[in-house]
Structure formats: structure tokens, C-alpha cells
Amino acid sequence: MTELSLLIRTEQPIDSEAIERLHERAFGPGRFARTASRLREGASHLLDLSFTALVGTLLVGSVRMTPVMAGGVPALMLGPLTVEPAFESRGIGAALMRRALDAAKAKGHTLVLLVGDEPYYSRFGFKRIPPQQLQLPGPVNPIRFLALELVDGAMAGAKGLVSLLPQDA
Template identity: 85%
Template sequence: MTELSLIIRSEQPIDSDAIERLHERAFGPGRFARTASRLREGAPHLLDLSFTALVGTLLVGSVRMTPIRAGEERALMLGPLTVEPAFESRGIGAALMRRSLDSARDKGHTLVLLVGDEPYYRRFGFKRIPLRHLELPGPVNPDRFLALELAEGALARAKGLVSPLPISG
């Protein structure tokens, strides 16, 4: 494997078009119908917790965090985590995950949820959410509904419906 000169940096507003094209290539047009995507439509993602990966000037990866409410608990919804298909399996997704989760922890966030492959996300500490503990506003395979506690007890406090948490200005 060739070493990449990878730069992970905070997402900038000027990155949005390149990230949208990346999502289109990676996930296709059906991405908008997914429950997690519909949930993220209710609130903008947080730029200070969202990161991009660059090789030179080429944007090759992105991860975003969106504020949500899990029952009465404030939380974050991670995703999408996207890597340019030609750059997959080179550690870019893992680097983006670590940076985003470390930043969320450093800023005092307590809980991160996502919909994804448990075997991949387990290495970052994500676990399946117990059945009927939290409910997304649409269908999702319960084996893919995952949580990471950044503070002990956060998941136990989070019960009920997951909904967007618009950023107040």
C-alpha cells in the first residue's frame, strides 16, 4: 500500500459542493430516502465536528455530525461517513472517525448515534442500541442502529423518539 499525504481538517462552507458530489458517487440517488438522511434534514450539521480528508487538493472523504435529541437527551447523529471509492481501504474513514469522535468528546458531547455496519463501527466503540430503547422517525434495521457513549450513562438516559435538534442562533 502506498502512503498517502492525507490532511484531515474541519469542513469549510466551500466544501459543500464537493461533499455533495462525493455522496452522490458513494451512495447514489437513493440516499435521500434513508431514515438517517431524513433525520439530518431537520437540522444542519455542525461544522466544528465535521471533517474532510484531502490528498493534495482533492477531497477524498468526509464525516459529518448533526445535533439531535434522543428522547430528552442531547446527542449527535454521525454520518454520512464517506470515502471516495478509489481511496477506500486506506484508513481514511478511520482517520475521519477518530478525529470527529475525539472532537465531540473534547467539546463535552455525551452520546453519538448512527445507522451503519456494526462490524465496521465496533472498533470505535459503537454498540447496537437495545430494541425499542430509541426510535428513529422511519424504518431502520435494528442491527444497524448503533450508539457510542462518550460519557457513562448517556445511552441509559436517552429513551424515546430521536428527532432533529435545530441549532439556535
């Protein structure tokens, strides 16, 4: 089989329909009931920190970052990270993660949160959030609630409820 080149680029507004179809294939209709999805409802993700992966003209992956408040600390909520099922296990998700995290750090962000599998995300530096330090506005398995400090000590002041960042902030 011929190797196809992968292009990772900043998400464009025109990508939204293809990304929604990708989320539908990867996560199914139950995705809307998840706490992390419900938190992001009504919020705009940051296009300059959200990326797509393309093979030719086919969109095969996406990662998004949404601004939130982690207690009293500004943070980013990463997700969803999605890869087209037929293209999984090829390093696309990891490439999207690295690109998004590098961009967030370069823009001065200090803390990234997500809900996901610790064995996968720990290779990027994500760690379990200590019990009761932060809470999401809905049920979540606490072993899946993870954080990455882009700046040492960023979690120190993050205590309480995770909520959307006011849109005018």
C-alpha cells in the same frame, strides 16, 4: 506508486459542493430515502465537528455530525461517513471517525448515534441500541442502529424518539 499525504481538517463552507458530489458517487440517488438522511434534512451539521480528508487538493472523504435529541438527551447523529470509492480501504474512514469522535468528546458531547454496519463501527466502541430504547422517525434495521457513549451512562436517559435538536437550542 508514491505515497500521498492525507490531510484531515475541519469542514469548510466551501467544501459543500465537493462533499455532495462525493455522497452522490458513494451512495447514489437512493441516499435521500434513507431514514438517517431524512432525519438530517433541514438540519445544519456542526462544522466544528465535521471533517474532510484531502489528498493534495482532492477531497477524498468526509464525516459530519448533526445535533439531535435522543428521547430527552442531547446527542449527535454521525453521518454520513463517506470515502471516495477509489480511496477506500486505506484507513481514511477510520481517521475521519477518530478525529470526529475525539472532537465531540473534547467539546463535552456525551452520546453519538449512527446507522451503519456494526462490524465496522464496533472498533470505535459503537454498540447496538437495545430494542425499543430509541426509535428513528422512519424504518431502520435495528441491528444497524448504533450508539457510542462518550461519557459512561449517557444512554441511560435516552429513551423514545430521535429528533432534530431545535435550531435555537
